[in-house]
Amino acid sequence: MCKETKDTTPLPTYGWEEIKKHATKSDRWLVIDGCVYDVTRWAKRHPGGERLIAHHAGQDATDAWVAFHKDHKAVGKYLKPMMIGVLKEGEAKENELIKDWRDLRSKAEDVGYFRASPIFFSLILLHIIALEVAAWFLLYTFGVSWLTLLAASILLVTAQAQAGWAQHDYGHLSVFNSSRWNHITHIFTINFLKGASSSWWNYRHYQHHAKPNRMSKDPDIRMDKLFVLGKVQPVEWGQKKKKGFFGLKFNFQHEYFFFIMPPLLMPLYFNYEIPYFLISRKLWNELFWMGSFFVRYCIMFHHFLGIWGSLCLYLWVRFLESHWFVWTTQMSHLPMDISHDQDEDWVTMQLKATCNVDPSFFNNWFSGHLNFQIEHHLFPTMPRHNLAKVAPLVRSLCKKHGIEYQSKSLLTAFSDIVGSLKDSGEMWVEAYNM
Structure with missing residues (x-):
């Protein structure tokens, strides 16, 4: 489950049926460790390139995110402002x-x-x-x-x-x-x-x-x-x-x-x-x-x-x-x-x-x-x-x-x-x- 929700105000929950709808150039969501992020505006500023974000839009990008980044805490700071919700309980792809x-x-x-x-x-x-x-x-x-x-x-x-x-x-x-x-x-x-x-x-x-x-x-x-x-x-x-x-x-x-x-x-x-x-x-x-x-x-x-x-x-x-x-x-x-x-x-x-x-x-x-x-x-x-x-x-x-x-x-x-x-x-x- 999303670790970012600890000691914070409860956020909306989303299922995969909804998340997969947000996989277009003007609307991109992805999931990392149970947290749902809207990365639409960030995509063009992503150091790895916009297409790398696009390829994971509407998907669980947890293991890719972990694999590509060395300092997860530092990179995680960029993600926090983009978090819009959490994955529904029982829908984690684990x-x-x-x-x-x-x-x-x-x-x-x-x-x-x-x-x-x-x-x-x-x-x-x-x-x-x-x-x-x-x-x-x-x-x-x-x-x-x-x-x-x-x-x-x-x-x-x-x-x-x-x-x-x-x-x-x-x-x-x-x-x-x-x-x-x-x-x-x-x-x-x-x-x-x-x-x-x-x-x-x-x-x-x-x-x-x-x-x-x-x-x-x-x-x-x-x-x-x-x-x-x-x-x-x-x-x-x-x-x-x-x-x-x-x-x-x-x-x-x-x-x-x-x-x-x-x-x-x-x-x-x-x-x-x-x-x-x-x-x-x-x-x-x-x-x-x-x-x-x-x-x-x-x-x-x-x-x-x-x-x-x-x-x-x-x-x-x-x-x-x-x-x-x-x-x-x-x-x-x-x-x-x-x-x-x-x-x-x-x-x-x-x-x-x-x-x-x-x-x-x-x-x-x-x-x-x-x-x-x-x-x-x-x-x-x-x-x-x-x-x-x-x-x-x-x-x-x-x-x-x-x-x-x-x-x-x-x-x-x-x-x-x-x-x-x-x-x-x-x-x-x-x-x-x-």
């Missing part, structure tokens, strides 16, 4: 699974799994900087040749990929106790070290975590002009006789995937989407810090390659990194359940949409510990070095409640991406020809 899940989270907090290791994250940043310095030193010492450029490219690609995983840590507030320091270091890592944007990443990535693999809510699966995904979308599009760009037929998507997503996502699409996002929202400060990356890159490599050569090196590095990024990020989501939002509980929704890749020193490093995708989605603010520690507890929870917990080898995970695209394409053509 079953045995949710009770066990919340007990598990409390246990993880008590044993310190949400405390970050300063040494671990310092070493992560140092090895990223060391890789970039090594690439520069290689060209400085041995000159420009195809062999030194290839070696330098490998070092730079590795630095960029690892910086991608590092910025992910800071973006999820999982390193420092202070949200402010997490935000500052996030800007340094993603804007200055990677040439992207923290605001753009927050806008996209928090939506993905809130409703993973849920059509119209997860931006990471909005690929319908190029790919149809899962088992629902292919049938819907096939029945409506829809095709992709320029009449693209989706039954070939498992083949043209290799020529579109891995090589072009970062050097082509992201280089368009991110500046557009920042300029359209007039985020000039972010644009400055993003631009500082390109200035830094040109300063580092201008002596060896000139301005245009430095930019060509950047695009080459992005081209290679894009393969790393796409295969690693898609392996845990694309083969999983992709459908419309069913307003499921936090645990069921996350387990349907995610799977793990078997742990090893290489797999952990290669994926930035995102091979523990299940644990990361359940505990997005947990430092990545503790995901392996909480994994046995999550496995036990899933076993007790009959929820499938998938973990597979790295190569199987890669293969399943292509296999799922092939299956979805076949569903599309079958529905299209009916």
